[in-house]
Every structure is written in structure tokens, then in C-alpha cells.
Amino acid sequence: MKFKAFILAIVLVFAISTLALAVTSSKDLVFDKSPMGKVTFSGKVHSAFKCEECHNPDTFPKKKQGTVSIKMSRIYAGQLCGKCHDGKTAFKALGNCARCHKK
Numbered sequence: 007m008k009f010k011a012f013i014l015a016i017v018l019v020f021a022i023s024t025l026a027l028a029v030t031s032s033k034d035l036v037f038d039k040s041p042m043g044k045v046t047f048s049g050k051v052h053s054a055f056k057c058e059e060c061h062n063p064d065t066f067p068k069k070k071q072g073t074v075s076i077k078m079s080r081i082y083a084g085q086l087c088g089k090c091h092d093g094k095t096a097f098k099a100l101g102n103c104a105r106c107h108k109k
Contacts, residue, residue, distance in 0.1 A: 035071060037071075040107060043107040044107070045108075060089075066086070
């Protein structure tokens with residue numbers, strides 16, 4: 007019985023910590039390493055999508071900022087943010103720098 011309670015406690019701690027890291031509709035993530043200006047990932051704008059649509063082995067495998075090297079060449083090639091920012095699902099990344107990058 008104690009073992010089951012211990013496992014349940016571990017699962018709950020993991021679930022709560024994962025939720026605390028989630029970018030909900032009321033949170034934003036700021037990427038400020040680009041010389042083109044900072045990029046703000048808006049939880050509100052992206053709240054219509056399920057986390058798994060981006061957080062999967064092919065796109066952003068970990069739900070932790072800084073674990074994937076984001077390069078515009080990869081986005082333009084249809085990877086990372088470019089999977090949706092292709093001009094069909096969302097505005098095309100190529101030629102729309104100022105829509106994301108703010109100085």
C-alpha cells in the first residue's frame with residue numbers, strides 16, 4: 007500500500023511540475039538571443055493548438071526552453087516553427103521577419 011502511495015506521489019509531482027512549465031494562454035515565452043530582435047511566443051495566440059502538435063520527437067522534443075537550436079534556415083526549410091509558419095497553416099516565416107522579431 008505504501009509503495010502505491012509513493013508511486014502516486016511521484017506521478018502527481020511530475021504532472022504538477024509539467025503543468026507549471028506549460029505555456030498556457032496567459033503566459034508568453036521570450037527568446038532574446040537573436041540579433042534581429044527578441045521573439046515572443048504567445049500562449050494566447052497558440053492556445054488553439056495541442057502541445058503535442060509541436061512537442062514531439064520531430065519538432066520540439068522537450069518542453070524546456072533552450073533545448074533546441076532555432077535557426078531561421080531550419081524554419082524556412084519547414085522545420086520547427088516552419089511546420090506551421092508555411093503560408094498555409096499560419097503566416098509564412100520567410101519575408102515576415104517583423105511579425106516575430108521585435109527590436
